[in-house]
Amino acid sequence: MLRVRSPRDLGAGLVFVAIGAAGIVFGQGLTFGSAARMGPGYFPTLLSYLIIAIGLLLAVRSLATDGPRIEAVSFRPLVAIIAAILIFGALINRTGLALAAALLTIVAAYARRDVDLKETLLLAVGLALFTVVVFVYGLSQPLPAWWGR
Amino acid sequence: MDVLQNLATGFGAALSLNNLGFCLLGCLLGTLIGVLPGIGPIPTIAMLLPITFGLDPLSSLIMLAGIYYGAQYGGSTTSILVNIPGEAASIVTTIDGHQMAKQGRAGAALGVAALGSFFAGCVGTVFIAAFGPPLAAIAQEFNSPDYFSLMVLGLVTAVVLAHGSVIKAIGMVLVGLLFGLVGTDVNSGVTRYTFGVEELWDGIDFLPMVIGMFGIVEIVRNLEQPELPRTQVSTKLRDLWPSLQDFKESWRAVLRGTGLGSLLGILPGGGAVLAAFASYTLEKKVAADPSRFGKGAIEGVAGPESANNAAAQTSFIPLLTLGLPSNAIMALMMGAMIIQGIQPGSAVMTKRPDLFWGMVASMWIGNLMLLIINLPLIGIWVKLLSVPYRLLYPAILLFCVIGIYATNTNFTQIVMTVVFAVFGYILVKFDCEPAPLVLGFILGPLMEENLRRSLVISRGDPIVFLERPISATLLALTVGIIVLIVLPQIRKSREAAFQE
Numbered sequence: 001m002l003r004v005r006s007p008r009d010l011g012a013g014l015v016f017v018a019i020g021a022a023g024i025v026f027g028q029g030l031t032f033g034s035a036a037r038m039g040p041g042y043f044p045t046l047l048s049y050l051i052i053a054i055g056l057l058l059a060v061r062s063l064a065t066d067g068p069r070i071e072a073v074s075f076r077p078l079v080a081i082i083a084a085i086l087i088f089g090a091l092i093n094r095t096g097l098a099l100a101a102a103l104l105t106i107v108a109a110y111a112r113r114d115v116d117l118k119e120t121l122l123l124a125v126g127l128a129l130f131t132v133v134v135f136v137y138g139l140s141q142p143l144p145a146w147w148g149r
Numbered sequence: 150m151d152v153l154q155n156l157a158t159g160f161g162a163a164l165s166l167n168n169l170g171f172c173l174l175g176c177l178l179g180t181l182i183g184v185l186p187g188i189g190p191i192p193t194i195a196m197l198l199p200i201t202f203g204l205d206p207l208s209s210l211i212m213l214a215g216i217y218y219g220a221q222y223g224g225s226t227t228s229i230l231v232n233i234p235g236e237a238a239s240i241v242t243t244i245d246g247h248q249m250a251k252q253g254r255a256g257a258a259l260g261v262a263a264l265g266s267f268f269a270g271c272v273g274t275v276f277i278a279a280f281g282p283p284l285a286a287i288a289q290e291f292n293s294p295d296y297f298s299l300m301v302l303g304l305v306t307a308v309v310l311a312h313g314s315v316i317k318a319i320g321m322v323l324v325g326l327l328f329g330l331v332g333t334d335v336n337s338g339v340t341r342y343t344f345g346v347e348e349l350w351d352g353i354d355f356l357p358m359v360i361g362m363f364g365i366v367e368i369v370r371n372l373e374q375p376e377l378p379r380t381q382v383s384t385k386l387r388d389l390w391p392s393l394q395d396f397k398e399s400w401r402a403v404l405r406g407t408g409l410g411s412l413l414g415i416l417p418g419g420g421a422v423l424a425a426f427a428s429y430t431l432e433k434k435v436a437a438d439p440s441r442f443g444k445g446a447i448e449g450v451a452g453p454e455s456a457n458n459a460a461a462q463t464s465f466i467p468l469l470t471l472g473l474p475s476n477a478i479m480a481l482m483m484g485a486m487i488i489q490g491i492q493p494g495s496a497v498m499t500k501r502p503d504l505f506w507g508m509v510a511s512m513w514i515g516n517l518m519l520l521i522i523n524l525p526l527i528g529i530w531v532k533l534l535s536v537p538y539r540l541l542y543p544a545i546l547l548f549c550v551i552g553i554y555a556t557n558t559n560f561t562q563i564v565m566t567v568v569f570a571v572f573g574y575i576l577v578k579f580d581c582e583p584a585p586l587v588l589g590f591i592l593g594p595l596m597e598e599n600l601r602r603s604l605v606i607s608r609g610d611p612i613v614f615l616e617r618p619i620s621a622t623l624l625a626l627t628v629g630i631i632v633l634i635v636l637p638q639i640r641k642s643r644e645a646a647f648q649e
Contacts, residue, residue, distance in 0.1 A: 009314075012579035016320045023327055026342055036609030040334040040341055043597040047327045054320040061316070070578055077372035078574065081365060081546065082567050088550050089563030097551070104550065105543040111372050112539055119540075127544055131551060139200055141555040 006067025009058045016055030023048030080111035096146045097136060102128040152278060159506025163514055168208055172511050175212035176518045179219020183226070184530045186233045186538075188545055190220040191584075192364035194481045196548050198356060198488065199556040206489040207504050211511040213485055217478055218270060218461040218512065221421055222519045225262040225454050226530055229255060238421035238457040241429040245442060245449030252445050257391040261399050261447060262454040263523045264391070269407040269455035270516035273462025276411050277469070278509050281498065284470040288495035291471075293602035294613050298623040300596050303417035303473045305627050307588055309634050318585045321576075325586035328353055329593020336601065348561045355484050356553055357562050358590065361569030362583040363477075364549045368542050369574060391447075399451035402432055406452035410459030415466050420476040424460035425453040462512055468493055469505055473592075477584040480591040 004010050023044055033039025084107040091100040105124040109115050136145040162168065182193045194213050201209035224236030229246035242262065249258040291299070308318040331342045332352030343349040391399070409431060410424040432452040433439050442449050465482070467475045472494030474480040486493045491501065498505045523530075553562050573583050607613035615621045 008578070008580045009317075012317055012320065012576070012581050015576065015579065015581075016324070019324055019327070023342075026344070030339060030341060031337070034609055035604045035611070036607075038336075038597075038601045038604060040337045040339045043600065044327060044330050044341060047323055047330075051320060051323045051327065054316060054323065058316055058320070071373075073578065074373045077369045078571075081369055081372075082570065084543075084546060085365070085550055085563060085567055085570075088547075089554065089560050092554060093558070101547055101551075104547055108543040108546050109539070111369075111542075123540055123543060127547055131547060135551055135555065140203075141200070141551070142558060143551070143555055 002063055004062055006062040006065055007070045008062075008067055009065075010062035011070060013055045013058030013060075013062060016051050016058065018055075020048045020050075020052035020055060023051065076113070077111040081108060084108040084111075093144065096144045098128040098132050098146055101131045152282070155282075155502060155506045156278060156510065158503055159508075159510035162207060162503045162507035163211065163510035167205075168211055168507070168511065169514070171204070171208045171212040172215050172515050173518055175215020176219040176515050176522060178212075179216040179221075180223035180519065180522055180530065181533070182216070183220035183223020183236045183239075184533055185536075185541065186227055186231075188367070188541075189236050190217050191477055191481065192360065192367060192545070192549065193220075194478065194485075195356060195359040195364060196552045198481070198485055199552045201485055202488065202556070206486070206491055206501075207507045209485060209489065210482070210504070210508055211515075213482060214465070214508060214512060215515045217421075217482075218458060218515065219519055219522075221454075221458045221461050222263065222266050222523050223530065224457075225266070225450075226259060226523070226527060227534060229258045229262065229450070230531060231534055238425045238461075239454075240422075241425050241453045242450055244429070245444070245446050248443065248445035249447065249450065254445065254447075257395045257447065258450050259527060260391040260524065261395060261403075261451045263520060265399070265403040265406065265451045265455035266458040267516055267520045268403055269410060269459035270462055270519075271513060272407050273411055273414065273459040274509055274513045274516070276415075276459075276463050277466055277512070278506075280415070280466055281470050281505065281509070284466065285495040285498045288471050291495075291619060292617065293599045293606065294617050295619040295623065297596060297599040297603055298614055298620040298627070299471060299473060300592050300599070302623045302627045302630075303467070303475065304585075304588065304592065305630055306417040307475065308585060309630055313580055313582055315634060317579075317581045321581055321583070321585040322589040325589020325591075326593040326596060327589075328358075328586070329590040330597060335594075335598070346561070348559065348565075352594075353590070354557070354562060354565060355590075356556055357565035358569045359481065359484075359587060360549045360553055361566040362573035362586070364545070365566065365570035366573040366577055366583070368546055369570070370577065371538065371542065395447055399447045402448035402452040403455045405431060405435070406455030407459045409452075410456030411463045413456070414460030414463030415475075417467060417473065417475040420464050420478065421457040421461045424456040428452040428456035458516075465508070465512075469497060469508070470495055474588060477587045480587050483591055 027041050027044045027048065030041030031039030032041045032045060084104045087107055088100045088104040091103060102124040105127050106120055109120040132145045135141045136143055178193065182188050182190065193216055197213065220236050221238055224234060224239030225242050228234050228239040228242035229250050232243050232247040234240040234243055246258045249255065304322050308315055308322055331349055333340050333350050340350055406428040409428050413424040413427060414420060429449060429452060432448045433442050436442065436448060464475050464479055467473045468479045468483060474483045483493050491497065553566055576583065603613050614624060
C-alpha cells in the first residue's frame with residue numbers, strides 16, 4: 001500500500017510536474033528546431049521536461065522518506081493582505097493615493113485578530129499623509145495624490 | 150600604479166555631494182531594516198528599485214549596495230539586544246551575542262560586532278579592487294560556450310549552498326529559467342507563454358515577481374506565527390568600547406571571519422548568510438574550549454559578524470566582473486543595472502570605470518559611515534525596536550505596493566504581484582525557497598542565448614562545451630561539486646552547519 005510519508009515533498013513535486021506540463025502543452029505551437037538551429041520552443045521544452053523529471057523524483061521520494069507535515073494555511077492574513085493590495089490597486093486612479101493608502105492600511109490591519117480600531121485609524125491617516133508627502137511631493141512619483149486622473 | 154589611479158577616479162566619483170548623500174541614505178535604510186525584524190534587504194531593495202529609475206546609475210547602485218551591507222551592521226544590534234535576528238545573516242549572532250548581553254556585556258558585543266564589521270568591510274573592499282580587474286580580464290576571453298558553462302557552474306553552486314533540499318532548489322532554478330523565457334523571443338520574434346496578455350510581451354515583470362514572492366509572502370508568514378515576546382535587555386550602553394581583554398579574545402576571530410567571508414562571498418551561491426554560519430562553525434572548531442560557545446563567547450560574535458560583512462562586499466565581484474549574480478540580492482542589483490541600461494559584466498570595467506571604481510570607493514566610505522551610524526547612535530536604533538510589528542507591516546505593505554504601482558501605473562502589475570504572492574506562499578508551504586527561482590529568472594534569457602550561439606558555432610554538436618579549455622574547466626568544477634554533494638559525509642556536515 002502506498003503511503004505519503006513526506007507531504008511537503010509530494011506537494012512540491014506536483015507543483016513542478018504541473019509547471020513542466022504547462023510548459024510543454026502551451027509551448028506546442030512553438031517551433032522546436034534542432035540543436036544547430038534552435039527554434040523558440042527548443043530551450044523551454046527542454047526545461048519543461050527537466051522540471052517534470054525533478055517533480056517526479058520528489059513525488060517518488062515522498063513515498064520513500066519521512067518528512068514533516070504541511071503547515072496549516074491560516075487564511076485570515078493571506079486573504080486580508082491580498083484584499084488590501086487589490087483594493088489599493090483598484091482605487092488609486094479613482095480616489096488618489098491618500099485614500100487608497102488609508103484603506104490599504106485599515107484592511108491590512110484586519111490580517112490580525114483583536115484590532116484596535118482607534119490605533120488603526122490613526123496609523124492609516126499618518127501613513128496616508130506620509131506617503132503623499134514622500135512619494136508624490138518628495139520623490140515626484142507619477143501617482144495622483146488627492147483625486148483620480 | 151593603475152589601481153591607485155583607478156581608485157582616485159572612484160573616490161572622485163563617490164565623494165561628490167550627491168553620491169555621498171545616496172551612500173548615507175542607503176546605509177541608514179540598511180541599518181534600519183537590519184535592526185527591524187520581519188523585513189530584510191531583498192524586499193527593501195526590490196521596493197526601492199522603482200525610485201532608482203530617475204537616478205544616475207552610480208548613485209542608485211551606491212544606495213542599493215549600502216542597503217545590503219548596512220543591513221549586516223544593523224542586524225547584529227537586534228540579535229544581541231533582543232535575541233531576535235534582525236536579518237537572516239545575524240541568526241548565529243543571537244547565540245552568543247544575546248548571552249553576552251544578559252551577562253551585562255552588551256556594549257562589548259555591539260562594539261566588537263561593529264568594529265569587526267568595519268574591518269571586514271575594508272578588507273572586502275580591497276578584495277574587490279584587487280580581484281576585480283584580473284577576473285574581468287579573464288572574462289574578456291570568454292565566448293558563448295564559456296558563458297554557458299559559467300552559468301551552469303553558478304547555478305549548481307547556488308543550489309548546493311542554498312538552504313534546504315537540493316532537489317527542490319534545482320527545481321526552483323529550472324522554473325525560474327522557464328519563467329525568464331516568457332515574452333517575445335529575441336531571435337524569432339515569436340511570443341512565448343503570454344496567454345494573450347499584452348503585458349507579458351516584454352516578459353514577466355521583475356518587480357511584481359520579487360515583491361510578491363519575497364515581500365508579501367514574508368509579511369503573511371510573519372502574521373501566521375504568533376508574535377514572539379521580545380525580551381529586551383536593558384543595558385546601559387555607556388561603555389560601548391570593548392575592553393583590552395575583549396580585543397585580545399576576538400581579534401583572531403575577526404581575522405578568520407574576514408578571510409572566510411571574503412572567500413565565501415566570491416563563490417557563486419555564497420553570500421552573507423552562508424558566511425556567518427560557516428564562520429560560527431569554524432570558531433567553534435578552532436576554540437580551545439568549545440563548550441564556552443552558546444554561553445557568551447565573544448568569538449561567536451566577532452567571527453560571524455565580520456564574515457557576513459566581508460561576504461556582503463565580495464559577493465559583488467562575480468556580478469561586476471563576470472555579469473553573473475551569485476545570490477538573489479545580486480540578481481536584484483543586476484536588475485537595477487539592466488534597468489539603467491548597463492549590461493553587467495567585464496565591459497563595465499573598461500567602458501564605465503567610474504561606475505566600478507566609484508562603487509568600490511563608496512563601499513569603503515559607506516563602511517566608515519556605518520561605524521559612526523552604529524556606535525554612537527545605537528540608542529536611536531534600539532528605540533526603534535519598541536515599534537510593534539502590527540504598526541510596521543501595514544507600512545511595509547504600502548511601500549511595496551506603491552513601488553510596484555509607481556513603476557508602471559497599471560492594474561495588471563498589482564494582479565501579477567498577488568499571483569506571485571500566492572504562488573510563493575504555496576511553495577514556501579512545501580519548503581521551496583524562492584531565492585533560486587529569482588536567480589534562474591535573471592539568467593534564463595542569457596543562458597538560452599549563449600546555448601543557442603554555442604550550438605550554432607558547433608553546428609549542434611555539444612562537444613563544443615568540452616573543447617574550449619575555459620568551458621571544460623568550468624564544467625569539470627561543476628561535476629566536482631555535484632560529486633561532493635552526492636557523497637553523504639559532506640552532505641551531513643552541510644546540514645550540521647545550517648542547523649547550528
